[in-house]
Amino acid sequence: MKTHENGSPWIISVFILVIFLGGWHLLTLRPSFHANGKTDEQLQMMEFNGDIVRAGAGGYIWNPEKMNGVPGPLAVVEKARTELSEAFVIKGTNDHGIAYLVLYTVSRFAGGFLAASVVAIIFGVLLGLNRVLFRAVNPFIQVLKPISPLAWMPLLLYTVKDPKWTAVLVVFMAAVWPTLATTAFGVSSLKKEYLHVAAILQLSWFKRLYRVILPGAAPTIVNGLRIAFGSALVAVVPAEMLLGELGVGYLSWIEWNNLDIAGVIFAILVVGVVGVILDSGFNKLASLVTYQE
Amino acid sequence: MSEGERASKRTMTPNPKAVVQAASSEKYFECKVEQAVVSAVIQAAAPSRRRFLASMGAAALTAFVAEFLPLKEIAAFAADPVGKPEKTDLSIGFIPITCATPIIMAEPLGFYSKHGLNAKVKRAAGWAMVRDWSINKDVDAAHMLSPMPLAITLGVGSVPVPFYMPAVENINGQAITLHNKHKGVKTAADMKGFRFCVPFDYSMHNYLLRYFLAEGGVHPDKDVQIRVVPPPEMVANLKAGNVDGYLAPDPFNQRAVYENAGFIFKLSKEIWDKHPCCGFAISKDFATQYPNTFLALFRSIVDATHYASNPAHRKEIAEAIAPTNYLNQPVAVLEQVLTGTYADGLGAIKTDPSRIDFDPFPWHSMAIWIMTQMKRWGHLRGEVNYSAVAEQVYRAADCDRIAKELGYPTHQGVMAKHTIMGREFDATQPDAYVRSFKIHSMT
Numbered sequence: 001m002k003t004h005e006n007g008s009p010w011i012i013s014v015f016i017l018v019i020f021l022g023g024w025h026l027l028t029l030r031p032s033f034h035a036n037g038k039t040d041e042q043l044q045m046m047e048f049n050g051d052i053v054r055a056g057a058g059g060y061i062w063n064p065e066k067m068n069g070v071p072g073p074l075a076v077v078e079k080a081r082t083e084l085s086e087a088f089v090i091k092g093t094n095d096h097g098i099a100y101l102v103l104y105t106v107s108r109f110a111g112g113f114l115a116a117s118v119v120a121i122i123f124g125v126l127l128g129l130n131r132v133l134f135r136a137v138n139p140f141i142q143v144l145k146p147i148s149p150l151a152w153m154p155l156l157l158y159t160v161k162d163p164k165w166t167a168v169l170v171v172f173m174a175a176v177w178p179t180l181a182t183t184a185f186g187v188s189s190l191k192k193e194y195l196h197v198a199a200i201l202q203l204s205w206f207k208r209l210y211r212v213i214l215p216g217a218a219p220t221i222v223n224g225l226r227i228a229f230g231s232a233l234v235a236v237v238p239a240e241m242l243l244g245e246l247g248v249g250y251l252s253w254i255e256w257n258n259l260d261i262a263g264v265i266f267a268i269l270v271v272g273v274v275g276v277i278l279d280s281g282f283n284k285l286a287s288l289v290t291y292q293e
Numbered sequence: 294m295s296e297g298e299r300a301s302k303r304t305m306t307p308n309p310k311a312v313v314q315a316a317s318s319e320k321y322f323e324c325k326v327e328q329a330v331v332s333a334v335i336q337a338a339a340p341s342r343r344r345f346l347a348s349m350g351a352a353a354l355t356a357f358v359a360e361f362l363p364l365k366e367i368a369a370f371a372a373d374p375v376g377k378p379e380k381t382d383l384s385i386g387f388i389p390i391t392c393a394t395p396i397i398m399a400e401p402l403g404f405y406s407k408h409g410l411n412a413k414v415k416r417a418a419g420w421a422m423v424r425d426w427s428i429n430k431d432v433d434a435a436h437m438l439s440p441m442p443l444a445i446t447l448g449v450g451s452v453p454v455p456f457y458m459p460a461v462e463n464i465n466g467q468a469i470t471l472h473n474k475h476k477g478v479k480t481a482a483d484m485k486g487f488r489f490c491v492p493f494d495y496s497m498h499n500y501l502l503r504y505f506l507a508e509g510g511v512h513p514d515k516d517v518q519i520r521v522v523p524p525p526e527m528v529a530n531l532k533a534g535n536v537d538g539y540l541a542p543d544p545f546n547q548r549a550v551y552e553n554a555g556f557i558f559k560l561s562k563e564i565w566d567k568h569p570c571c572g573f574a575i576s577k578d579f580a581t582q583y584p585n586t587f588l589a590l591f592r593s594i595v596d597a598t599h600y601a602s603n604p605a606h607r608k609e610i611a612e613a614i615a616p617t618n619y620l621n622q623p624v625a626v627l628e629q630v631l632t633g634t635y636a637d638g639l640g641a642i643k644t645d646p647s648r649i650d651f652d653p654f655p656w657h658s659m660a661i662w663i664m665t666q667m668k669r670w671g672h673l674r675g676e677v678n679y680s681a682v683a684e685q686v687y688r689a690a691d692c693d694r695i696a697k698e699l700g701y702p703t704h705q706g707v708m709a710k711h712t713i714m715g716r717e718f719d720a721t722q723p724d725a726y727v728r729s730f731k732i733h734s735m736t
Binding site: 042045048049050051065066091092093094095157161162163241242243244253254256257258259 | 384389400413414415416417418422425426429431525526528529548550551552553616617618619621622623625626636640642
């Protein structure tokens with residue numbers, strides 16, 4: 001069988017992007033305004049309501065400030081340009097530049113994810129080393145694992161009484177179960193030979209953990225972390241929206257509040273970019289600990 | 294009013310030079326007060342003693358008087374009749390609606406700083422969030438719907454925490470907005486089967502909508518659906534046709550017209566003219582722990598509310614509160630709401646300067662009316678001591694004291710006669726009023 005290996009993939013990527021943007025632009029184009037068949041009174045009304053504005057010689061055009069329907073790519077680019085030019089400006093308690101919002105979201109995410117990973121790996125190793133304990137605790141993990149992290153939010157808010165920590169804890173809840181379950185699994189299904197060798201060498205408990213168990217289970221743990229990472233990233237945006245905490249999730253909420261759909265699209269793009277950045281960072285870390293057998 | 298403003302400026306905004314020389318001028322001031330007290334003592338004394346006292350010499354005499362009178366405290370009191378706020382960095386929660394105008398604009402227009410506070414307003418996504426922030430002390434004070442401090446104090450829909458509502462923010466300023474497809478609707482009876490939104494269970498919006506429907510023979514719990522939806526989502530829901538209408542705070546009524554999604558069916562002032570809507574709320578804990586801060590905040594709010602009440606200031610205010618940091622709305626929409634010259638969505642431009650107005654005085658009769666409606670719709674069960682709760686939560690006497698101090702008009706009593714859709718409400722007979730309704734959800 002012959003495979004097509006010689007075309008450059010990025011040319012195809014650019015082609016897809018151009019088709020997509022072009023289609024988007026054409027679909028959202030608005031026919032220019034014609035005053036035909038409208039009485040002066042109706043025109044006045046439309047002007048008062050901000051639908052149309054006067055243009056030069058007594059004619060009217062659609063108000064460029066007022067969106068109708070889904071905005072085109074140019075409007076989104078324009079929105080992105082103004083937002084990025086004010087990326088580091090703080091205009092008040094409720095209006096921080098986009099750079100700060102990204103920073104808040106990333107630190108909220110990092111705090112919750114790192115704490116969850118540490119806790120989950122510690123408990124996962126303990127459970128993985130003790131089969132009886134693992135089987136005793138497993139039913140609870142299976143029940144808690146599928147609960148949406150956001151379902152915890154009201155209870156957390158009620159007990160913690162602080163929206164900032166609640167947001168971090170929601171991320172924690174999203175990230176803790178997958179890592180815990182896979183770590184326990186990875187440690188318990190470690191090759192018996194490894195542990196036997198460690199026993200023969202009479203390694204201390206700590207050395208056994210550090211030299212044999214963790215490296216042996218590392219690929220499985222990293223897989224668990226990867227699942228946890230995805231689920232935490234999914235949780236952080238709605239947590240910010242619901243809690244009203246400043247961040248990129250919150251940005252999408254306030255743009256929605258103002259029915260500024262160009263702003264909503266911009267916020268979605270920012271969430272995507274933040275995800276890509278975090279993900280590539282995670283992959284770098286992961287490649288340090290995985291190995292080929 | 295201008296006199297009051299000037300007076301408050303005199304006491305509130307210290308001359309920068311005076312601040313620099315604070316140490317020395319304070320000393321000077323203390324001496325002056327001491328001298329005044331001492332000479333008053335001399336004046337008051339009988340002639341023979343007066344001669345004796347005068348012979349003692351100034352320093353000895355001052356020491357002598359100080360034995361009996363706390364001169365230091367008198368000096369401090371005279372220098373600062375307001376009392377220094379114990380806490381000046383404050384955070385105040387708000388929902389981005391025009392009802393919160395005085396609370397919000399007090400930041401950009403400098404009413405908080407004029408009264409010696411560094412207050413920042415913090416936007417919340419919904420009323421439950423404002424309630425939780427307030428109860429958990431994430432904010433020091435908050436903009437609330439006028440039934441909320443009553444509900445929180447009574448423990449309706451939350452743990453009971455004593456709250457104060459020192460001042461009403463806005464009166465009127467809400468509307469029933471319907472989807473464009475309902476342009477033929479004339480009365481409440483035409484609305485059977487509709488799906489409505491209100492911003493919160495314990496809101497004037499909910500109680501006014503229910504009152505309006507019930508007066509038209511429509512049972513709000515049986516003949517229509519009423520859902521709680523955060524105001525910002527209402528316009529989008531209306532646009533999508535998910536709901537038939539809502540009784541909501543502005544700017545979301547005007548915003549529906551602006552988006553060509555709906556029309557203004559009835560302003561809330563046509564149901565009850567001068568009804569309260571939102572208020573300024575603070576926990577009793579905070580007010581007692583920081584009494585001077587509370588007073589300074591109270592002054593800022595009363596001051597700002599009266600400023601907002603003046604139609605001449607409305608355009609300036611619309612521009613001040615439109616940015617992303619506050620309401621995040623087009624200025625054109627806010628101007629239509631605040632000036633009362635607006636497009637109704639039916640093709641007419643209407644003018645009603647009292648579409649929204651601002652008046653801080655929290656009539657106890659308003660609180661009592663709200664509690665009668667809480668009972669009527671089953672939000673509140675059992676016996677209620679209406680006037681005691683009203684007195685505890687709605688700080689009418691304090692509000693008038695501050696109004697007087699700032700030179701604004703004051704009131705004769707705490708009970709007003711209210712007429713709601715042509716029906717008189719007698720606040721002294723709340724139980725009889727509750728029983729008088731045929732349509733209700735009491736068990």
